[in-house]
Amino acid sequence: MAVSSAKTVFHLLTDDDLAPEQAQALIALAAELKAQHQAGHPQHHLLRGKTLAMIFQKPSTRTRVAFEAGMAQLGGHALxxxxNDLQLGRGETIADTARVLSRYVDVIMARVFKHADVVELATYATVPVINGLSDLAHPTQGLADMLTIKEHLGGWEGRTLAYLGCANNMAHSLALSGALVGLNVRLACPPVCAPDATILARAQAIAAKTGAQITVHADPWEAVAGVDVVYTDVWVSMGQQATPTLLEALRPYQVTPAIMAAAGPQAIFMHCLPMYRGQEVVAEVADGPQSVIFDQAENRLHLHKALLVALLTDAGTRVFSGTTA
Incomplete structure (x- = not known):
């Protein structure tokens, strides 16, 4: 994972800050914490006395509630x-904010517009920094999605996910997370919003080691043929402009019953939410029997908890050494 210059501190800024063994160990820890939570086993001793600072340039439902509820369940506190609550709004530098917060809290999560902002936070922070979403990547979502896929399909090896839509931060994280766990990922997107070349190269390099294939397709029908997971996201991310040209280019990538039929009856449908039924996916699919979107949303909680436990307790030795047992 990325390391700060002040002392050895782990930051999760993109999915591939984790090595394949570390990603799989983190997901295994999330599954373990989920099982304990569902069995009613108390976990409030794990992070008692720990504090998480949550910086939001962009509003959120799942990111905020999953981190805040997770810290509460683990016995910690989230801010x-x-x-508007920080002096960032009056011009204080990100570097100074990172230095100050590091004196007060044990870990920082930031949901930002520009990826450079979370990188700068991590550069100057002396506590772990988690990317809760940036314009480049959404690693906590991507890793949580790998947990959902394993739960529903039994594993990742030999399985294939097709992502339809703009190759945005979510597509980047799916390519990286999929590569880390050995899941094949097909990115189907119009040329107007192709994936970042550097991210694609990084994902393909990891996939070469884990046995996965990360490919890009212009034809959505080619991409979904026989896959195990059909995934989409909003066509226009927060802060972007929905131009008529972009919307027209994306129209063939809408997830419909016909698209799901091309994938096959075994395929599950995933969406990171929020969604616009009738735009990137029709309601019949989003609310249909193949949809696992709410299992997916729940797993954000368990992945967040696992990440916080790994970063702030001795469990980090297990995760960062790549031990799954």
Whole structure:
């Protein structure tokens, strides 16, 4: 994982800050914590006395509630900090904010517009920094999605996910997370919003080691043929402009019953939410029997908890050494 210059501190800024063995160990820890939570086993001793600062340039439902509820369940405390709550809104530098927060809290999560902002936070922070979403990547979602896929399909090896839509931060994280766990990922996107070339190269390099294949397709029908997972995201991310040209280019990538039929009856449908039924996916699919979107949303909680436990307790030795047992 990325390392700060002040002392050895782990940051999760993109999915591949984790090695394949570390990613799989983290997901295994999430599954373990989920099972304990569902069995009613108390976990509030794990992070008692720990504090998470949550910086939000962009609002959120799942990111905020999953981190805040997760810290509460683990016995810690989470602070919600919008840019209006911080001196960032008056021009204080990100570097100074990172230095100050590092004196107060044990870990920082930031949901930002520009990836450079979370990188700068991590550069100057002396506590772990988690990317809760940036314009480049959404690693906590991507890793949580790998947990959901394993739960529903039994594993990742030999399985294939097709992502339809703009190759945005979510597509990047799916390519990286999929590569880390050995899941094949097909990115089906119009040329107007192709994946970042550097991210694609990184994902393909990891996939070469884990046995996965990461490919890009212009034809959505080619991409979904026989896959195990059909995945989409909003066509226009927060802060972007929905131009008529972009919407028209994306129209063939809408997930419909016909698209799901091309994937096959075994395929599950996933979406990171929020969604616009009738745009990137029709309601019949989103609310249909193949949809696992709410299992997917729940797993954000368990992945977040696993990440916090790994970063702030001795469990980190197990995760960062790649031990799954």
């Amino acid at each position: 919600y900090l919008s840019t």
